[in-house]
Amino acid sequence: MARIVIAGSSEQSREQLSKLLSSSGYPVYRLCTHAGELRRVLNDCDDGLLILAGQLPDCSADELFWDYGAQVQILLIAKPPVLEACDETGIFRLALPASRQAVLGAVEMLTQLHRMRLPRRGADGRELIEEAKRLLMRRDGLTEPQAHRVLQQYAMNHGLRMADYAAQIIKGDGG
Numbered sequence: 001m002a003r004i005v006i007a008g009s010s011e012q013s014r015e016q017l018s019k020l021l022s023s024s025g026y027p028v029y030r031l032c033t034h035a036g037e038l039r040r041v042l043n044d045c046d047d048g049l050l051i052l053a054g055q056l057p058d059c060s061a062d063e064l065f066w067d068y069g070a071q072v073q074i075l076l077i078a079k080p081p082v083l084e085a086c087d088e089t090g091i092f093r094l095a096l097p098a099s100r101q102a103v104l105g106a107v108e109m110l111t112q113l114h115r116m117r118l119p120r121r122g123a124d125g126r127e128l129i130e131e132a133k134r135l136l137m138r139r140d141g142l143t144e145p146q147a148h149r150v151l152q153q154y155a156m157n158h159g160l161r162m163a164d165y166a167a168q169i170i171k172g173d174g175g
Contacts, residue, residue, distance in 0.1 A: 002073070002114040003029040003045050004107070007038045008053030017053055017077075017103070024104055026111070035059030042068050043145050049110050052076045062088045067149060070156045073110040077103065125163030132166035 004026055006017050011033075018028045029048065032038040035058045042050070042064075050072045052061055061076045065088040068074075076086060077094045086093065094106050129151060136147040155165040 002111045003048035004051065005030045005032060005038065005041055005045070005048060005072075006051045006053060007032040007056060009033065009057050010054060013053035017051060020100060020103060021107065026107060035064075038064070039067070039145055042072060043148050045072070047114065048072050049107065049114060050074045051107070052078070054078045055082055061086045061091050065091050067152075070152055073114050075106055075110055077106075125161070125166075128163045128166040128170065132169040135169060 004021060006014050006021075006028060008014050008017075014031045014033075018031060021028055029045070030041045032041055035056050038050075038056070038059070042048075048071075050064065050068070052064070052074065055061075055078065061074065065074055069088070069090050073092065074090070075092045075094060076083060077096060077098060079096050083093045083095055092106060092110060094102060129148075132151060133144060133147040136142050136150055137144060140147075140150075142150065151162050151165060151169075154160070155162045158165070
Protein backbone atom coordinates (compact mmCIF):
# COMPACT_ATOMS: atom_id res chain seq x y z
CA MET A 1 0.00 0.00 0.00
CA ALA A 2 1.16 3.53 -0.71
CA ARG A 3 2.68 5.48 2.13
CA ILE A 4 0.31 8.33 2.93
CA VAL A 5 1.83 11.58 4.10
CA ILE A 6 -0.42 14.43 5.23
CA ALA A 7 0.95 17.97 5.28
CA GLY A 8 -0.64 21.27 6.17
CA SER A 9 -0.24 24.23 8.46
CA SER A 10 -3.44 23.53 10.42
CA GLU A 11 -3.08 20.87 13.11
CA GLN A 12 -6.84 20.39 13.14
CA SER A 13 -6.96 19.67 9.40
CA ARG A 14 -4.06 17.23 9.58
CA GLU A 15 -5.60 15.38 12.53
CA GLN A 16 -9.08 15.22 10.95
CA LEU A 17 -7.68 13.78 7.73
CA SER A 18 -5.53 11.30 9.63
CA LYS A 19 -8.49 10.06 11.70
CA LEU A 20 -10.72 9.79 8.63
CA LEU A 21 -8.15 7.79 6.67
CA SER A 22 -7.10 5.57 9.57
CA SER A 23 -10.70 4.73 10.43
CA SER A 24 -11.27 3.79 6.78
CA GLY A 25 -8.32 1.39 6.57
CA TYR A 26 -5.69 3.74 5.13
CA PRO A 27 -2.66 3.85 7.44
CA VAL A 28 -1.07 7.30 7.61
CA TYR A 29 2.72 7.22 7.47
CA ARG A 30 3.48 10.79 8.66
CA LEU A 31 1.96 14.17 9.47
CA CYS A 32 4.08 17.21 8.51
CA THR A 33 3.74 20.88 9.42
CA HIS A 34 6.29 22.56 7.14
CA ALA A 35 8.20 22.01 3.90
CA GLY A 36 11.55 21.07 5.44
CA GLU A 37 10.02 18.26 7.45
CA LEU A 38 7.93 17.14 4.47
CA ARG A 39 10.95 17.08 2.15
CA ARG A 40 12.91 14.91 4.60
CA VAL A 41 10.01 12.46 4.78
CA LEU A 42 9.54 12.38 0.99
CA ASN A 43 13.28 11.90 0.43
CA ASP A 44 13.08 8.82 2.67
CA CYS A 45 10.00 7.48 0.86
CA ASP A 46 10.43 5.89 -2.53
CA ASP A 47 6.83 6.52 -3.40
CA GLY A 48 3.42 7.22 -1.94
CA LEU A 49 0.55 9.64 -1.67
CA LEU A 50 0.93 13.20 -0.42
CA ILE A 51 -2.21 14.91 0.83
CA LEU A 52 -1.87 18.66 1.24
CA ALA A 53 -4.47 20.06 3.62
CA GLY A 54 -4.47 23.62 2.34
CA GLN A 55 -1.22 25.49 1.86
CA LEU A 56 2.11 25.09 3.57
CA PRO A 57 3.49 28.47 4.63
CA ASP A 58 6.93 27.84 3.14
CA CYS A 59 6.25 25.89 -0.08
CA SER A 60 3.64 25.72 -2.82
CA ALA A 61 1.94 22.61 -4.13
CA ASP A 62 3.50 23.34 -7.53
CA GLU A 63 7.03 23.29 -6.06
CA LEU A 64 6.33 19.98 -4.36
CA PHE A 65 5.07 18.53 -7.64
CA TRP A 66 8.18 19.70 -9.50
CA ASP A 67 10.40 18.07 -6.88
CA TYR A 68 8.42 14.91 -6.04
CA GLY A 69 5.75 14.44 -8.70
CA ALA A 70 7.64 11.50 -10.19
CA GLN A 71 7.50 9.56 -6.94
CA VAL A 72 4.25 10.58 -5.23
CA GLN A 73 0.69 11.27 -6.18
CA ILE A 74 -0.39 14.66 -4.80
CA LEU A 75 -3.89 15.54 -3.61
CA LEU A 76 -4.51 19.18 -2.69
CA ILE A 77 -7.59 19.67 -0.51
CA ALA A 78 -8.23 23.39 -0.13
CA LYS A 79 -10.60 26.30 -0.64
CA PRO A 80 -11.22 27.30 -4.28
CA PRO A 81 -8.83 30.31 -4.32
CA VAL A 82 -5.92 28.06 -3.25
CA LEU A 83 -6.85 25.47 -5.88
CA GLU A 84 -7.03 28.14 -8.57
CA ALA A 85 -3.54 29.41 -7.68
CA CYS A 86 -2.12 25.94 -8.36
CA ASP A 87 -0.82 25.76 -11.94
CA GLU A 88 0.45 22.17 -12.16
CA THR A 89 -2.04 19.91 -13.94
CA GLY A 90 -0.57 16.77 -12.36
CA ILE A 91 -1.88 17.75 -8.93
CA PHE A 92 -5.28 16.32 -8.06
CA ARG A 93 -7.60 18.83 -6.41
CA LEU A 94 -10.56 18.62 -4.07
CA ALA A 95 -12.44 21.77 -3.08
CA LEU A 96 -13.46 22.50 0.50
CA PRO A 97 -15.90 21.86 1.96
CA ALA A 98 -15.46 18.23 0.92
CA SER A 99 -17.55 15.29 2.07
CA ARG A 100 -16.07 12.26 3.76
CA GLN A 101 -16.97 10.18 0.69
CA ALA A 102 -15.30 12.65 -1.69
CA VAL A 103 -12.04 12.52 0.29
CA LEU A 104 -12.08 8.73 0.57
CA GLY A 105 -12.96 8.39 -3.14
CA ALA A 106 -10.05 10.64 -4.13
CA VAL A 107 -7.64 8.72 -1.88
CA GLU A 108 -8.82 5.37 -3.27
CA MET A 109 -8.41 6.60 -6.86
CA LEU A 110 -4.91 7.92 -6.17
CA THR A 111 -3.77 4.78 -4.36
CA GLN A 112 -4.93 2.73 -7.35
CA LEU A 113 -3.08 5.08 -9.72
CA HIS A 114 -0.05 4.75 -7.50
CA ARG A 115 -0.13 0.95 -7.73
CA MET A 116 -0.44 1.06 -11.53
CA ARG A 117 2.10 3.82 -12.13
CA LEU A 118 5.11 2.85 -10.09
CA PRO A 119 6.99 -0.37 -10.58
CA ARG A 120 8.44 -1.63 -7.33
CA ARG A 121 12.04 -0.65 -7.00
CA GLY A 122 14.13 -3.52 -5.71
CA ALA A 123 16.86 -3.31 -3.11
CA ASP A 124 19.47 -3.20 -5.89
CA GLY A 125 17.86 -0.09 -7.41
CA ARG A 126 17.65 1.66 -4.04
CA GLU A 127 21.30 0.87 -3.33
CA LEU A 128 22.39 2.22 -6.74
CA ILE A 129 20.48 5.44 -6.09
CA GLU A 130 21.99 5.86 -2.63
CA GLU A 131 25.51 5.24 -4.00
CA ALA A 132 24.99 7.74 -6.82
CA LYS A 133 23.69 10.33 -4.35
CA ARG A 134 26.80 9.84 -2.17
CA LEU A 135 28.99 10.27 -5.25
CA LEU A 136 27.18 13.47 -6.29
CA MET A 137 27.41 14.81 -2.76
CA ARG A 138 31.18 14.24 -2.63
CA ARG A 139 31.92 15.25 -6.20
CA ASP A 140 29.65 18.28 -6.52
CA GLY A 141 29.28 19.37 -2.89
CA LEU A 142 25.53 18.79 -2.87
CA THR A 143 23.29 18.05 0.07
CA GLU A 144 21.38 14.75 0.07
CA PRO A 145 18.09 16.37 -1.05
CA GLN A 146 19.92 18.25 -3.82
CA ALA A 147 21.60 15.06 -5.04
CA HIS A 148 18.25 13.27 -5.00
CA ARG A 149 16.67 16.08 -7.01
CA VAL A 150 19.50 16.00 -9.58
CA LEU A 151 18.97 12.27 -10.09
CA GLN A 152 15.21 12.59 -10.17
CA GLN A 153 15.06 15.55 -12.55
CA TYR A 154 17.58 14.15 -15.04
CA ALA A 155 15.89 10.75 -15.07
CA MET A 156 12.46 12.31 -15.50
CA ASN A 157 13.60 14.70 -18.25
CA HIS A 158 15.33 11.90 -20.18
CA GLY A 159 12.76 9.14 -19.72
CA LEU A 160 15.03 7.01 -17.56
CA ARG A 161 14.45 5.17 -14.34
CA MET A 162 16.36 6.75 -11.47
CA ALA A 163 18.22 3.48 -10.84
CA ASP A 164 19.36 3.34 -14.48
CA TYR A 165 20.67 6.90 -14.37
CA ALA A 166 22.31 6.20 -10.99
CA ALA A 167 24.15 3.26 -12.57
CA GLN A 168 25.39 5.58 -15.36
CA ILE A 169 26.73 8.06 -12.79
CA ILE A 170 28.51 5.34 -10.87
CA LYS A 171 30.15 4.04 -14.07
CA GLY A 172 31.19 7.59 -14.93
CA ASP A 173 28.92 7.84 -17.98
CA GLY A 174 26.36 10.28 -16.53
CA GLY A 175 26.08 13.88 -15.33
